[in-house]
Structure formats: structure tokens, C-alpha cells
Amino acid sequence: MRRRKIFHIITTIESGGAENAILTLAKAQVRKGYEVKVIPLKGFPELQKDLEQNGVGVLLSSLNKTVLHQISSLRRVVAQDAIVHAHLPRAEILCRIAFGKGRTIFTRHNAESFFPRAPKLFSQILSRWVTKDSNIIAISSAVLNFLQTNREIHKTCLSTVIYYGYERRFHEFSRRKDNFAPPRSTYRLGTVSRLVIQKNVSLLIQLTAALIKNGYDVETIIIGAGPLKEHLRSEANELGIMDKVDFQGRTLDVMSHMSSFDVFVLSSHYEGFGMVLLEAMDAGIPIVATNISAIPEVLGQEHPGLFTQNSLDSLTEKTTAFLDSEENRIKILEYQNMRLDLFTVANYLEGHEKIYKLTKFCDNTSKSLPD
Numbered sequence: 434m435r436r437r438k439i440f441h442i443i444t445t446i447e448s449g450g451a452e453n454a455i456l457t458l459a460k461a462q463v464r465k466g467y468e469v470k471v472i473p474l475k476g477f478p479e480l481q482k483d484l485e486q487n488g489v490g491v492l493l494s495s496l497n498k499t500v501l502h503q504i505s506s507l508r509r510v511v512a513q514d515a516i517v518h519a520h521l522p523r524a525e526i527l528c529r530i531a532f533g534k535g536r537t538i539f540t541r542h543n544a545e546s547f548f549p550r551a552p553k554l555f556s557q558i559l560s561r562w563v564t565k566d567s568n569i570i571a572i573s574s575a576v577l578n579f580l581q582t583n584r585e586i587h588k589t590c591l592s593t594v595i596y597y598g599y600e601r602r603f604h605e606f607s608r609r610k611d612n613f614a615p616p617r618s619t620y621r622l623g624t625v626s627r628l629v630i631q632k633n634v635s636l637l638i639q640l641t642a643a644l645i646k647n648g649y650d651v652e653t654i655i656i657g658a659g660p661l662k663e664h665l666r667s668e669a670n671e672l673g674i675m676d677k678v679d680f681q682g683r684t685l686d687v688m689s690h691m692s693s694f695d696v697f698v699l700s701s702h703y704e705g706f707g708m709v710l711l712e713a714m715d716a717g718i719p720i721v722a723t724n725i726s727a728i729p730e731v732l733g734q735e736h737p738g739l740f741t742q743n744s745l746d747s748l749t750e751k752t753t754a755f756l757d758s759e760e761n762r763i764k765i766l767e768y769q770n771m772r773l774d775l776f777t778v779a780n781y782l783e784g785h786e787k788i789y790k791l792t793k794f795c796d797n798t799s800k801s802l803p804d
Contacts, residue, residue, distance in 0.1 A: 436468045438515035439789075442507065442524040445476035446484070446491070448685055449627075450708035451542040454572070454597045455520060456480055456489075461598070461782045463488040472510070474503060474523055479685065500527070507531040516789050522547050525563050535566040538788060542572050543705040544579040544726050545631075553583075560585040568788055570595050572706045573727035593788060596730075598781025599711040599773065602688055619650045620756055623694035623718075625687055625709045626701075628659030633723075635668055636700040636748060642672040643749050649756065651677065656690055658683045691716040696755050700748065704728050711776055714769040719755040719762055721748065733772055737765060 439462055446452050459469045470490040474497075481491045492510055495503040508531050511517060517537045519528040525547075528537040546553065547560035560580075565587040571577035571594050580586045622641060626632040634655060641653045655665075655678065662680060669678040684690060687709075691697065697713040699722040710731045713720050722728045724739035732739065737754065741747035754761050 436466060438468045438470070438512050440511050440515050440517050441469070441471045442474070442517065442519045442528055443471065444474050444521040444523045446471060446473040446478050446480040447476045448479050448683070450706065451520060452480060453708055454542070454706075456483060457598055457600060457778060458781060458785065459484060459489045460487040461778045462785075465782060465786075470510075472507070474527065503527055504531045526559070529563045538568045538570065539564060540570040540572065541576050541580060541705070544573075544576045544703050545705075546583065547585055557584050561587040564590040566590070568593075568791065570785075570788060572597060573730050575703075575727035575730060576705045579726075591791070593784070595781065595784035595788075596776055597706055597708055597711070598778035599708075599715070599776045600778055601715050601773070619652060620695045621652055621654060621693055622696050622698055622752070623654040623656070623691065624698050624700070625656045625691065625712070626699070627657050628655075628661040628665060630661070631702055632657075632659075633700045633702050633743065634661070634665055636743060636745060637698050638665060638669050638672065638674070638678060639745050640698065640700075640748050640752060641669075641677055642674050643745060644752070644756075645674060645677065647749075647753075649753075653678045654681060654690065654694065655679065656681050656684060656687065687712060688716055691718060694718045696721055696752055698748070698752070699723065699728065701725075701728070702742065707731050711773060714773040717766055717770075719765045720769065721751045721755070731772075731776075733768075736768070736772075737761070 441455055441459060443455055459471060462469045470492055471484055472492045472495055474495055478491060478493060478496065484491050494510060495506045504527055507527060517528060517532060519525045519537050520540050521542060525539050546556040548556040566589045569586055569590050569592045571580060571592060573596065574594050577592055577594050586592060624634065624637055626634055628634055637653060641651060644651045666680060669675045691713060697718040697720045699707060699710060701723055703726040706727050710720060710722065719738060720732065721738040721740060722732060723742050725742045729739060738751050740751045
């Protein structure tokens with residue numbers, strides 16, 4: 434039986450939430466019997482080796498080329514009967530131009546405007562043009578609600594929510610339950626984040642200062658890069674805690690760094706999903722995160738670490754509850770371990786297969802889909 438081809442067109446394959454999710458999906462599709470290709474449009478192909486080692490082809494013919502070259506290349510290399518799946522705005526626009534309306538499946542990974550730096554009306558018009566007569570996947574109900582409320586999907590667009598899937602990397606939860614016994618003299622707070630306004634890392638730095646003022650011996654590890662790095666360093670310096678905040682930059686080995694955290698903090702103003710939350714659950718770290726957008730969808734509304742957006746008092750209260758009580762720590766690790774079971778790769782793959790079979794260019798070839 435002929436294998437069905439899938440082309441994932443994505444803005445970059447530099448490691449990040451959306452990019453790592455596509456890595457997981459592509460690997461699962463290869464295991465299911467699909468022939469899968471990934472086409473990045475810009476940046477450095479950071480995930481190329483990992484993709485290729487798992488049987489996913491990486492085509493670099495469009496990488497860092499002009500728009501006209503990329504459109505021509507997409508038309509040339511994408512098979513006529515293939516499933517075309519675009520991720521992130523640049524890829525969506527190019528696929529809409531290259532293949533016309535209704536030919537591409539789009540995944541929206543962020544709860545933000547399609548064109549954030551443009552006037553709202555322009556972003557709405559552009560996004561609706563892209564999605565006319567198409568299928569769109571939102572990675573959370575928060576993302577879908579944002580798209581609908583802000584009129585960023587066309588009325589003819591069919592939409593569905595498919596949560597990210599996650600492959601566990603730590604398998605023995607029992608060995609992680611006693612991470613904090615006996616109590617450490619210094620606790621390590623940590624986050625993995627782009628250093629941009631959305632992530633509100635400034636609040637984590639303020640938390641560090643507040644805990645030290647209240648007598649806690651803490652240090653904070655910030656993994657990630659971005660335009661606000663120097664501003665955040667200046668803020669830590671002004672608060673007199675520069676020696677307690679370690680900016681470690683980007684890394685592909687996130688899990689090994691996470692394993693040293695005592696509490697993981699995600700202080701974002703909004704999140705489309707928050708893949709890093711699944712990684713923190715898997716690493717066995719108590720999570721404190723903003724109670725907004727997709728975060729309670731991932732952690733669960735009853736998660737005791739949810740704090741009020743941009744409230745230092747609320748963040749401090751939730752964090753100290755985990756620092757002060759071994760019982761709280763063990764309970765939350767047990768809860769998070771069960772919560773992680775909801776985000777399986779099998780569900781992630783199955784959700785996409787349903788959408789692929791509904792898409793019009795599958796009508797004559799659906800029998801070729803792997804069983």
C-alpha cells in the first residue's frame with residue numbers, strides 16, 4: 434500500500450514549544466506509516482538531526498530564501514496529493530499563496546493576533562483570508578476562543594481543538610517523590626522561557642527578591658533568551674539580587690536543567706498552551722503558574738499552584754506553600770503525574786488523522802491512509 438505523504442511547513446525548527454510539538458507529531462506519524470517531510474522557512478535548523486534520526490525528512494530548499502523563492506519551492510517540492518500542514522503565520526501565508534484556499538490545514542499555536550505588530554483590523558483581514566474554506570486546529574480552547582472572539586478565522590473555516598501530545602522522558606515517579614527530603618538550605622526556583630513581554634519574567638525576579646526579604650535562601654535559574662535579557666538583568670541588579678539570578682541562555686537539554694529546580698514558575702500574561710508545563714510535570718517539579726488562558730486547561734482548574742495574573746502577593750503565597758510543606762510537594766507531584774497522562778501522543782496523532790481525513794484533498798485518497 435502506498436504511504437501517504439505529509440508536509441509540515443513551519444516558520445522555524447529552532448527548539449521551542451510549537452517546534453517541539455511538531456517534532457513529537459512528525460515522529461508519531463512516521464511510526465504510524467506516513468512519509469513525513471518538514472520544511473522550515475527561516476533561522477537555523479536546530480531540530481534537523483533529531484527529526485532525521487526519527488525518519489522525518491527535512492527539506493531546506495526554502496530556508497532563509499526570498500518569499501518568491503519560497504513560494505516557487507513549495508509548489509515544486511510538495512506532492513499534489515500530499516497533506517499540507519502549516520504552522521505559524523509566515524508558513525500559513527506562504528502556503529495560502531502557493532496552494533490557494535482550502536488546500537492547507539493550519540495549526541494556531543498562540544493566543545495572540547495573527548500579525549501582532551500590525552493594526553488589529555489588518556491582522557483580522559489577513560487571518561480570515563488565510564483561513565477561508567480551510568480546516569484550522571487550535572492547540573487549546575483558549576486559542577480557539579481568542580480566534581473566534583477577535584474574528585481571526587473566516588466564517589467558512591472548520592475549527593477544532595487538539596491538545597499537544599507528550600512523550601515522557603522520566604519514567605519512575607517514585608524516585609522523584611522525595612526530591613525535597615531532607616530540606617535543602619537553598620531552594621532553586623526556575624523557568625524556561627523566551628525573554629519577552631508575554632512571559633512576564635520580571636515577576637519571577639520580583640518573587641526572588643520578595644522571598645529573600647522574607648528570610649528564604651533562594652536562587653533563580655532562567656533558561657532562555659530574548660530581547661529583554663539586559664532589562665531583566667538591570668532589574669535584578671536594582672533589587673540587589675543579581676548574585677541570586679542566573680541567566681543561563683538557551684539550551685536543547687532543557688530536562689537536565691529542570692531536574693535541579695525545586696519549584697517551576699511560569700508567570701506569563703497568556704499562553705497558547707505551554708508545552709514547558711508538560712516538561713516540568715515530567716521532571717517531577719511543583720509548578721506555580723498564572724491562572725489565565727490555556728494554563729488552567731493544561732494544569733487543571735484545581736491545581737493549587739495557580740496564581741492571580743501579575744500579582745506578586747499571590748505568586749509568593751503559592752510558591753511558599755510548596756517550599757514550606759513536604760506534604761504539599763508530594764501531593765502536587767502525584768497530581769501532576771496523573772495530569773500528564775491526559776496529554777498522550779496517541780490522542781495527539783488520532784486527532785490529526787481525523788482532520789486529515791476530513792480535508793477535501795483527501796477525498797480520493799483516504800483509502801491510502803495507514804490503518
